[in-house]
Amino acid sequence: MSIDQELREELRQVADSMHCPPDLYGRVKQSYQHYLNEKRGRSPMKKRLLAGIAAVAILIPSAVFASSYLVDDLFGSVENIEKIGGTQEDYQEIERFLQTAKGKLTEAEFKEYMELTKQLMQLKLKMTDKNGVRHEEKLTKEEQQQWSQLSSKLAPFFEKINGNAKP
Template sequence: MSFEKELREELRQAADSMNCPPHLYRRVSESYQHYLNEKRGRSPMKKRILAGIVAVAILIPTAAVAASYLADDIFGSSAVIEQHGGTQEDYQEIEEMLQVAKSKLTEEEFPEYMELTKQVAQLKLKITDENGVKHEENLTKEEQQQLEQLGSQLAPYFEKINGNAKP
């Protein structure tokens, strides 16, 4: 036999002849059980954290896409604008304008602004054909007066939104 094998055999025989005190055996066993329980406890926690991160990564963009547009409150959808010669970019510009208005107007002013804007938009859609050309002669006298009146009612809001309002 080689020297290493002889040494290993001698150490094994010496270990077999040794007796471990019962209290030491119990302490080692408890320590090992504690280690195993701790190790098992960490794994599900890591899985939960990972699952939470994945859920957030999925839900935040979904919520951003699913959020309703302010322009939808006025037009219903972007298809309405496209039927009247507009594009998706036009729709996005209107949405951006409404978002700016929402940030600059108070909570009391914004719903009034939206209602007036909706009325103006309905009149403008009525006179706009599928090529985007406006035919103001299609409005009745009352509708023309209403359009002018709505424009004058919206003027203070536009001043506030554009930053030209006087305190």
């Protein structure tokens, strides 16, 4: 036998021959119960905190993606833009521009801007072919006048959004 095994066997025999007083068992049991109660009290709080952090980490990004795009108010969806020759990048670029406009314009101005832009986009969709080329001759005389009126009404908004507005 190796020295380790002999020592282990000797310690086991001595431990078996020892007798503990009965009150020692009670104190050990009481100490262990106290430890378990303390551990139970702390653990749920940590679990709740971790669950809360995980929920926030999941919900915030999903809320951002679930929110509607401003450009959907104009075109309906990315598929509609792709039908007229646009791309996903064009869609994202228009969305960024509209978000900038929303940040720089007052709520009333932005509402008016979106209404005028919707009308302008309807005319633009009418005169744009599948390759994204504009054909102004597709519009009637009234629609062409409406196009120029809408463009002139939108010009001050574009100046304000782009930062070219005069105080």
